[in-house]
Each structure stands twice: as C-alpha cells, then as structure tokens.
Amino acid sequence: MKILIAEDEYTTRLMIQVCLEKWGYQVESVADGKAAWQLLEKPDAPEIALLDWEMPEIDGVELCRKIKELPRDNPIHVIMVTARDSHSDILQGFDAGADDYITKPFNDDELRARIRVGERIVRIQSTLSQTLLELRQALDLVDTLQGSIAVCNVCQMIEGEDGVWHERDDYLNQKIDSRFVWTECPTCRK
Structure with a gap:
C-alpha cells in the first residue's frame, strides 16, 4: 500500500x-x-x-x-x-x-x-x-433480460412469460405486451 x-x-x-x-x-x-x-x-x-x-x-x-x-x-x-x-x-x-x-x-x-x-x-x-x-x-443485465422476448430463429415461435412457446401470430394477436409497440412500417403505410 x-x-x-x-x-x-x-x-x-x-x-x-x-x-x-x-x-x-x-x-x-x-x-x-x-x-x-x-x-x-x-x-x-x-x-x-x-x-x-x-x-x-x-x-x-x-x-x-x-x-x-x-x-x-x-x-x-x-x-x-x-x-x-x-x-x-x-x-x-x-x-x-x-x-x-x-x-x-x-x-x-x-x-x-x-x-x-x-x-x-x-x-x-x-x-x-x-x-x-x-x-x-x-x-444492468437483469434490466436487459427483463426487457427481452425469446424468439426462435428457426420456427419464429415466441416464448411467453409462463415459459410456454407460442406461434408467433397467435402470441402477438392475443398478448398485449408493453415491450411491443404496434405501428406500421414505411412500406405498409404506402
């Protein structure tokens, strides 16, 4: 010292x-x-x-x-x-x-x-x-992980908060999640 x-x-x-x-x-x-x-x-x-x-x-x-x-x-x-x-x-x-x-x-x-x-x-x-x-x-890591949603790279299924995997469209249609912001991309707006 x-x-x-x-x-x-x-x-x-x-x-x-x-x-x-x-x-x-x-x-x-x-x-x-x-x-x-x-x-x-x-x-x-x-x-x-x-x-x-x-x-x-x-x-x-x-x-x-x-x-x-x-x-x-x-x-x-x-x-x-x-x-x-x-x-x-x-x-x-x-x-x-x-x-x-x-x-x-x-x-x-x-x-x-x-x-x-x-x-x-x-x-x-x-x-x-x-x-x-x-x-x-x-x-910081916990904050990052809490804001993450697991999506399968191969089949595009999404893991819910309960740990169950759901079809992407079914999950998105039935789940209101503050991590998703629903909007239209520039291409779809045209």
Missing part, C-alpha cells in the same frame, strides 16, 4: 518514512502541500496521506479539504500529523475531512496502529466499490 508523507520538517519526515518502509509500506514523501497535491491528484495516488498542518504552499487543513473533494471511488484516507493539540484544532482538522489525527510527539506504536486502521478502512472501501460496480453490472 502506498502512503504519502507531506511534512516540511526534514527530520520528522525522514523518521516517519523510515518507520513506514520498515513496516513494508511504499512511501512517497514531500516537503510542501503543493507537491503533495500534485501527487494526490493522480489516478494512482497513495491510498493514505499523512499531512502536517503547517506546510509551505498549501497547509494541511486546506490540502485535506481539496483531497476530500476529489472525485474518486475510493477516497484517500487522511491522517493529520501535527503539534497542534487544542480541542478546537482537532475539531478543525476533522471538519476539514481528516479521517484521523495524531499529535506530535507521537510514538512509533501509535503511528503503526493508526496506519493499520487506515489500511483496513481503505481495503473495506475498495471492496465496497468493487461490489457496487458488480451489482450495477448485474442490475
């Missing part, structure tokens, strides 16, 4: 990156919000983003808002990582769309636990999106 670290402080960014790579994650790291946004706009963007609050170009809160507006089937899981720990700051982070919030300084175990939660949520969302796509395809 790919994780983005957007942190302007080099030592903190490197410390987080080393931990994540040690735990087996593919990491991309940047020093400002603009570089992070350029990565997150791409179709193959990281699934989890760790955002510092105070960064050059675009701050973490504004970046979080922009991320949550991206039209994606699987939204990016955003974790704010910041020294801002007041109640109002935490609420502002969540109001911006953050999925989680870690205050600095934090320990590696807390970071790992929160990343694992994010990973589970990302996988669940991905499974739900795939299931939704499959359901839509199945419903």
Whole structure:
C-alpha cells in the first residue's frame, strides 16, 4: 500500500518514512502541500496521506479539504500529523475531512496502529466499490433480460412469460405486451 508523507520538517519526515518502509509500506514523501497535491491528484495516488498542518504552499487543513473533494471511488484516507493539540484544532482538522489525527510527539506504536486502521478502512472501501460496480453490472443485465422476448430463429415461435412457446401470430394477436409497440412500417403505410 502506498502512503504519502507531506511534512516540511526534514527530520520528522525522514523518521516517519523510515518507520513506514520498515513496516513494508511504499512511501512517497514531500516537503510542501503543493507537491503533495500534485501527487494526490493522480489516478494512482497513495491510498493514505499523512499531512502536517503547517506546510509551505498549501497547509494541511486546506490540502485535506481539496483531497476530500476529489472525485474518486475510493477516497484517500487522511491522517493529520501535527503539534497542534487544542480541542478546537482537532475539531478543525476533522471538519476539514481528516479521517484521523495524531499529535506530535507521537510514538512509533501509535503511528503503526493508526496506519493499520487506515489500511483496513481503505481495503473495506475498495471492496465496497468493487461490489457496487458488480451489482450495477448485474442490475444492468437483469434490466436487459427483463426487457427481452425469446424468439426462435428457426420456427419464429415466441416464448411467453409462463415459459410456454407460442406461434408467433397467435402470441402477438392475443398478448398485449408493453415491450411491443404496434405501428406500421414505411412500406405498409404506402
């Protein structure tokens, strides 16, 4: 799983990156919000983003808002990582769309636990999106099949809704079916 670290402080960014790579994650790291946004706009963007609050170009809160507006089937899981720990700051982070919030300084175990939660949520969302796509395809097929009338290519008999096959003319004369629109072709109108 790919994780983005957007942190302007080099030592903190490197410390987080080393931990994540040690735990087996593919990491991309940047020093400002603009570089992070350029990565997150791409179709193959990281699934989890760790955002510092105070960064050059675009701050973490504004970046979080922009991320949550991206039209994606699987939204990016955003974790704010910041020294801002007041109640109002935490609420502002969540109001911006953050999925989680870690205050600095934090320990590696807390970071790992929160990343694992994010990973589970990302996988669940991905499974739900795939299931939704499959359901839509199945419903499209059902709609197509419900609107179909089986006609034999050889004898032109028509299968009724009851599963019984009928002579074409008999079926058409006795059955009023909303799938048939009775009209005259251009040749017969003449």
